[in-house]
Amino acid sequence: EALEAERREAAPALELVIRDADGTVIRRVPAPAEKGFHRVAWDLRHPYQGSIETPDNWQGLPPKGFLVAPGEYSAELVLEENGETRALAGPVSFAVERLYEGALAGAPMAEVHAFWQAVAAVEGQLSAARYALDDAVETVEAMQTALAKTPAAPGELDARLHDLRQRLYELDQGLNGHRSKQAIGADEVHRVGNWLSHAKMGVSSSSYGPTPAHRQSLAYAREALAPLREQLNGILETELPALRAALLEAGAPWSTGQVVPAGE
Structure with missing residues (x-):
């Protein structure tokens, strides 16, 4: 038992914990x-x-996050060991200051920081949607393989999987662009990633603040992403679980994402 407990023991970890003035x-x-x-x-x-x-x-x-706003911060060295944490040093307070003011008057720093956070939020949603879509496509492919090994005649389940696959293709085009056009360098520019990139690249390395064009690009990205996210979440939360249950009921073999089937 002692050897097994030692095998399960996680290595100690040190972290520098940064906090703001609040x-x-x-x-x-x-x-x-x-x-x-x-x-x-x-x-x-x-x-x-x-x-x-x-x-x-x-x-x-x-990948990096956005800069923090100027202000007071603190750092504390924390040790995590065997699921417990304790402070080893600090907290030590310090100030983050703006290096210099530009020749042109920029937006207030609070407004700049708020825009950074808004861009980061949409970027997180888009990134999550892309990876969730990839996982959904892999799941449907696994279901297709399982369905081919099911002791049932082709019919309703085949049609449901085909329909779902086509809708995932549509979501992929909305999130990532037209794959066939991209293959020949003729992809359209008005899509979520392009708008978000314009908003991010214009402010990620500067504290000057967003221009009206940056704000408009972020608004376009947010507006275009919202229905795609809603459709994808509907598939992940409702349709895929329903298909998994239907496949198990039809006698399909187990595939990734399904619960462990009960015995006789």
Whole structure:
């Protein structure tokens, strides 16, 4: 039992916990839990709000969140061990300041930060929708394989799966663009990702603030994403579970996402 308990034991973890002036946790920065002297730096950014599956960029760097607003912050070194946490050092207070004022008057910092957060929220929704759609497509493909091994004549379930697959294709086009046009470099530009990219790229490395064009792009992205998200959630929450149940009832073999079937 002692050996098994040791096998299950998680390694100790150190984190630098960043809080704002109100005590709200802004970031948890991993720190080396090893012997010796180590330096841990916070990049003055919020955590990335997109899917945790988002890969590194072409430079091999992980995705980044938006900058925090100038103000008072604190850092505390926390140890997590065996499911319990305790502070090792801090909290230490410090100020985040704007480096300089630009030649042109920008928007108030509170307004800039609010826009950053709005962009991050839509970016998180779009990222989640894309990965959820990929998972739904894989699930339907698995269901198709299971259906082919079901002791039942082709009919209603085949039609339901076909209809669902076609609607997933439509959602993919809404979220990611026209695949056939992209293959020949003729993709349309007015889609969710393009509008969001315009809003993000214009403000992600600047504290000047959004222009009317950036605000309009974010509004377009939010408006276009809303019905797609609603349709996708309906499929994930209602249609896929119903199809899983129907397949099991028809005698289909188990596939990923289904409950463990009962015995005789």
